[in-house]
Amino acid sequence: MSEFILGDCMAYLPRYPDNYFDLAIVDPIYGDVSQGGYMNANNGKQVGKGAAVHKNYHLGVWKQEKTGADYFEELRRVSKNQIIWGGNYFSDVLPPSQGWIIWDKQHAVERSFADAELAWTSFNKATRIFRYMWDGMLQGDMANKEERIHPTQKPVALYSWILSRYAKKGDLILDTHAGSASSLVACYELGFDYVGFEIDPVYYEQANKRLMEAQKQIRIEDIMKEADNETD
Numbered sequence: 001m002s003e004f005i006l007g008d009c010m011a012y013l014p015r016y017p018d019n020y021f022d023l024a025i026v027d028p029i030y031g032d033v034s035q036g037g038y039m040n041a042n043n044g045k046q047v048g049k050g051a052a053v054h055k056n057y058h059l060g061v062w063k064q065e066k067t068g069a070d071y072f073e074e075l076r077r078v079s080k081n082q083i084i085w086g087g088n089y090f091s092d093v094l095p096p097s098q099g100w101i102i103w104d105k106q107h108a109v110e111r112s113f114a115d116a117e118l119a120w121t122s123f124n125k126a127t128r129i130f131r132y133m134w135d136g137m138l139q140g141d142m143a144n145k146e147e148r149i150h151p152t153q154k155p156v157a158l159y160s161w162i163l164s165r166y167a168k169k170g171d172l173i174l175d176t177h178a179g180s181a182s183s184l185v186a187c188y189e190l191g192f193d194y195v196g197f198e199i200d201p202v203y204y205e206q207a208n209k210r211l212m213e214a215q216k217q218i219r220i221e222d223i224m225k226e227a228d229n230e231t232d
Contacts, residue, residue, distance in 0.1 A: 002194045004184060004211060006204040009176035009197040010071060016078045021195070022171035024079035025162060025183055027152060028067035030089035069093045071176075076122075079174055083162060085154075087120020099125040103158055106133040106140075117154075123166060130161050149206045150180035159186035167192060181207035185214045 005012065072093045075082060083101065087094055101119040132140040134155055139145050146155060159182055167173065171192060175183045178196035180203070187194040188211070198204040 002184075002187070004178065004181065004194075004196045004198070004204075004208055006199075006201060007197060008199050010074065012197065013074045013078055013176070018077055019080050020172070021079040021174040022081070023167050024075055024082045024084075024174040024176065025159065026075065026082070026174070026176045027085040027154070027179060028071065028090075028177055030066055030086040075176065081122045081166070082120075083122075083166060084120045085117060088118045090120070094120050097121055097123075098127065099123040100127045101162065102127065102129045103154070104129055104131045105135060106131055107135045108133075108138065111135075121166070128165070130158060132157055132161075146182075147210070148180075149210065150203055153180040154182050156182045156185045156189070159183045160190060163187065163190050163192060178207060179203060181211045184211050188215055189218060 066089070069092075072084075072090065075084075084090070084094065087097070087100070097120050099121040101121060103117045103119070105115055105117070107115050132155055134140065140155065140157060146153075163173070163186055169191075173183070173187050173192050173194040175194065175196045178184055178198045181196065181198075184194055184196045184207075198207055
């Protein structure tokens with residue numbers, strides 16, 4: 001049974017027994033986004049350095065401190081395997097790994113923010129690279145362009161790629177920092193049950209709306225396919 005919960009994951013994780021989740025795919029806080037050149041505050045209003053910044057973004061949650069070691073201890077307790085975005089920022093609490101994931105954003109020009117993002121994994125696998133353009137208004141699948149509703153939003157295609165290679169049928173997926181809910185959309189599309197958390201009510205509302213719209217669209221497509229099969 002899938003759930004998307006508004007709340008602090010650290011208030012909920014203690015309720016789950018050891019190894020409850022098969023795979024955690026998470027994107028914890030590893031710095032103030034405004035310091036990365038992506039967003040800045042201007043008289044309390046949000047200003048973006050690129051056209052990709054959505055009008056409904058806001059800064060509140062990004063004033064939080066970097067995710068602490070207690071979170072990673074609890075994450076490893078409740079999940080059998082982990083994929084942690086920004087793992088390179090947490091070398092003090094994460095053990096060495098040879099199975100890193102690199103997301104190459106294929107920027108058309110050099111940006112003030114990173115051209116790629118790294119994810120630490122608990123898997124004993126070779127490092128893999130996923131290449132998918134995520135450059136302002138440009139996206140890897142322009143025919144199905146995603147609305148940007150979160151400053152650290154990642155494409156659904158990235159999570160679909162991860163799930164297809166690192167998860168098995170029947171796995172229960174955890175995302176403690178769901179943000180835009182891209183991971184949850186990918187889980188739904190591929191048939192994985194999930195539990196997701198988002199602490200910020202504004203982002204949660206937008207992400208939940210996005211998730212419900214994706215679920216509705218998939219159900220409509222399934223109904224249309226069934227109707228086509230009946231007429232064949």
